[in-house]
Amino acid sequence: MSEDLNQKGDYSADNIQVLEGLEAVRKRPAMYIGDVGFKGLHHLVYEVVDNSIDEALAGHCDKITVIINEDNSISVSDNGRGIPTAIHTKEKRSALEVVMTVLHAGGKFDKDTYKVSGGLHGVGVSCVNALSSDLKVTVKREGKVFEQEYKIGKPQYDVRVVGESSETGTEVTFLPDASIFEVKVYNFDTLAARMRELAFLNKGITLILIDHRNKDEKGEYITETYFSKRGLSEFTEYIDRNRESLINDVIYFEGERDGIPVEVSMTYNKSYSENIQAYVNNINTHEGGTHLSGFRRGLTNTLKKYANESGLLSKEKIEIDGDDFREGLTAVLSVKVAEPQFEGQTKTKLGNREVTAPVSQSVYEMLSAYLEEHPNEAKIIVEKVILAARARHAAKKAREMVQRKNVLGGVGLPGKLADCSDKDPASCEIYFVEGDSAGGTAKQGRDRHFQAIMPLRGKILNVEKAMQHKILENEEIKNIYTALGVRIGTEEDSKALNLEKLRYHKVIIMCDADVDGSHIETLILTFLFRYMKELIENGYVYIATPPLYQVKKGAKSEYAWNDDQRDLLVESMKGSGAATSVGVQRYKGLGEMNAEQLWETTMNPEKRTLRQVTIDNAAECDQIFSMLMGDDVPPRRAFIERNAKYAKIDT
Numbered sequence: 001m002s003e004d005l006n007q008k009g010d011y012s013a014d015n016i017q018v019l020e021g022l023e024a025v026r027k028r029p030a031m032y033i034g035d036v037g038f039k040g041l042h043h044l045v046y047e048v049v050d051n052s053i054d055e056a057l058a059g060h061c062d063k064i065t066v067i068i069n070e071d072n073s074i075s076v077s078d079n080g081r082g083i084p085t086a087i088h089t090k091e092k093r094s095a096l097e098v099v100m101t102v103l104h105a106g107g108k109f110d111k112d113t114y115k116v117s118g119g120l121h122g123v124g125v126s127c128v129n130a131l132s133s134d135l136k137v138t139v140k141r142e143g144k145v146f147e148q149e150y151k152i153g154k155p156q157y158d159v160r161v162v163g164e165s166s167e168t169g170t171e172v173t174f175l176p177d178a179s180i181f182e183v184k185v186y187n188f189d190t191l192a193a194r195m196r197e198l199a200f201l202n203k204g205i206t207l208i209l210i211d212h213r214n215k216d217e218k219g220e221y222i223t224e225t226y227f228s229k230r231g232l233s234e235f236t237e238y239i240d241r242n243r244e245s246l247i248n249d250v251i252y253f254e255g256e257r258d259g260i261p262v263e264v265s266m267t268y269n270k271s272y273s274e275n276i277q278a279y280v281n282n283i284n285t286h287e288g289g290t291h292l293s294g295f296r297r298g299l300t301n302t303l304k305k306y307a308n309e310s311g312l313l314s315k316e317k318i319e320i321d322g323d324d325f326r327e328g329l330t331a332v333l334s335v336k337v338a339e340p341q342f343e344g345q346t347k348t349k350l351g352n353r354e355v356t357a358p359v360s361q362s363v364y365e366m367l368s369a370y371l372e373e374h375p376n377e378a379k380i381i382v383e384k385v386i387l388a389a390r391a392r393h394a395a396k397k398a399r400e401m402v403q404r405k406n407v408l409g410g411v412g413l414p415g416k417l418a419d420c421s422d423k424d425p426a427s428c429e430i431y432f433v434e435g436d437s438a439g440g441t442a443k444q445g446r447d448r449h450f451q452a453i454m455p456l457r458g459k460i461l462n463v464e465k466a467m468q469h470k471i472l473e474n475e476e477i478k479n480i481y482t483a484l485g486v487r488i489g490t491e492e493d494s495k496a497l498n499l500e501k502l503r504y505h506k507v508i509i510m511c512d513a514d515v516d517g518s519h520i521e522t523l524i525l526t527f528l529f530r531y532m533k534e535l536i537e538n539g540y541v542y543i544a545t546p547p548l549y550q551v552k553k554g555a556k557s558e559y560a561w562n563d564d565q566r567d568l569l570v571e572s573m574k575g576s577g578a579a580t581s582v583g584v585q586r587y588k589g590l591g592e593m594n595a596e597q598l599w600e601t602t603m604n605p606e607k608r609t610l611r612q613v614t615i616d617n618a619a620e621c622d623q624i625f626s627m628l629m630g631d632d633v634p635p636r637r638a639f640i641e642r643n644a645k646y647a648k649i650d651t
């Protein structure tokens with residue numbers, strides 16, 4: 001701190017506070033942006049874009065451009081009013097400087113602006129400034145162009161006028177501080193997915209993403225433009241675009257109830273999964289909360305009432321419950337809440353009680369109107385609900401069978417599981433291995449103290465295409481549940497997993513590095529995503545990365561995980577001593593390695609690389625899984641071909 005204060009000597013008490021504020025961010029960046037890895041790095045962009053989104057929601061901006069520059073710095077620009085630059089009376093310096101250097105100062109200047117966006121952590125642009133080795137802001141307003149630059153959040157000069165312009169807007173360019181961030185390279189697809197999502201959630205705004213690091217075949221920078229005219233309706237269609245529709249319409253509502261803006265959109269498809277994406281202030285609330293409860297309540301009440309009054313249910317003896325109304329449902333819910341209370345493990349559960357009723361009323365209004373006007377579709381939906389109820393009863397029986405077997409069978413661990421001897425879940429790992437033969441090698445190669453091995457037969461069931469009771473009757477899937485020690489969801493709380501019983505805190509998928517292997521990997525991941533999402537959300541799921549090549553010369557041998565590594569190894573081995581030639585072996589599967597090789601390259605914690613599975617963007621994940629595992633083959637082939645080159649491991 002002292003070095004900053006001594007430059008001029010004429011600072012006020014306010015300045016000291018400011019510096020402490022930004023230093024706190026640099027000391028504990030994770031507290032402000034989540035982490036200093038991949039997520040945190042991308043979060044910086046979202047934080048800056050959110051400010052522009054706020055300006056757009058206030059009605060003053062309709063275009064936001066993000067550029068990934070060649071040096072992995074980021075430029076975010078908008079055509080809003082421009083951040084005010086006049087001298088802030090209390091602070092005695094430009095308002096722009098205050099916004100850029102005071103924590104949480106962002107929205108305070110404009111009382112009319114209903115500030116509702118603001119990333120998960122909502123810390124503002126000053127936080128990004130603190131975590132950037134260089135940042136430059138340019139503001140066009142009142143006919144002039146203003147600018148100021150900063151290093152790790154410290155202004156390098158007073159706000160100055162550098163030109164004239166008839167336009168208005170704000171542009172921020174920042175370079176994340178390399179001494180803070182462990183990951184320094186931006187991922188285009190990750191930013192693209194967020195910008196696509198923002199375009200759907202905020203219709204009418206054009207969001208453009210440009211990558212100055214890469215050119216396409218025509219020599220132009222890779223560019224994506226996102227714009228949605230119909231907002232959530234279009235979002236719902238996008239999420240469901242690889243599924244077969246049950247009804248042709250997307251049901252849509254937009255309005256304000258008790259001062260809370262509510263936007264809902266829903267449709268039904270022929271699958272068996274429920275997929276509701278719920279947003280608060282543009283943040284995906286994975287853990288749900290009061291708004292989601294409102295949605296469910298509204299849906300259940302409306303459909304129940306309609307089904308009863310229509311007489312469609314009269315022949316049914318089985319009880320219909322909330323879950324039955326949501327099988328095959330895809331919905332997007334978006335509310336804007338002025339002072340959101342976020343709760344839950346990952347702070348993505350809305351706590352504000354006043355939100356439930358407005359959402360439930362909106363859903364009631366939207367859906368009852370639709371059902372009245374579309375009797376044919378209404379009948380199709382109610383029939384689907386009845387089928388779901390029947391299947392649920394069958395599933396309940398199947399589940400009880402599994403549960404009973406587990407209880408009666410004592411410990412009841414699957415016969416194929418080679419368990420580890422340690423018992424503390426925090427230090428234990430389970431490998432799900434493709435095939436019995438690789439499973440055998442892994443059993444020999446492992447450290448039996450903390451590594452358990454469970455071979456999985458060829459292809460496990462595709463959960464995207466099977467009904468729940470079929471899934472729960474499936475032998476491999478039952479084995480996965482019992483090996484992990486978790487209970488299959490109960491009737492009351494069908495989604496909650498009893499994580500406290502989880503026997504391993506690393507669940508590692510180990511498949512061949514070929515097309516079949518990656519298909520099996522996706523099948524397992526799809527199952528975990530649909531039925532054990534908490535495992536992924538808690539960071540317990542990993543993918544093992546076996547090597548692709550062994551490079552040999554005489555008695556010397558090394559491994560390579562990609563073609564570049566292989567070529568380098570071949571070159572360096574060629575150089576060392578003549579005579580014996582260098583041989584390259586391409587591993588086609590795990591089975592081609594012996595136990596020792598498998599341990600050395602893929603299982604030894606000291607040497608292996610595990611890729612942690614995370615849910616970066618829930619709506620995008622859903623769309624990708626439904627595409628990869630659904631009926632529609634062409635998009636799957638295109639996706640796999642497009643991503644094939646990225647399937648290699650970064651080391």
Ligand code: 0RA
Nearest residue numbers: 051052055080081082083109110170
């Ligand atoms: C407060 C007041 C005014 C503009 C903004 C905030 C503003 C902030 C950001 C951040 C990124 N882009 C932005 N654009 C605008 C202007 C108030 C006025 O002109 O009357």
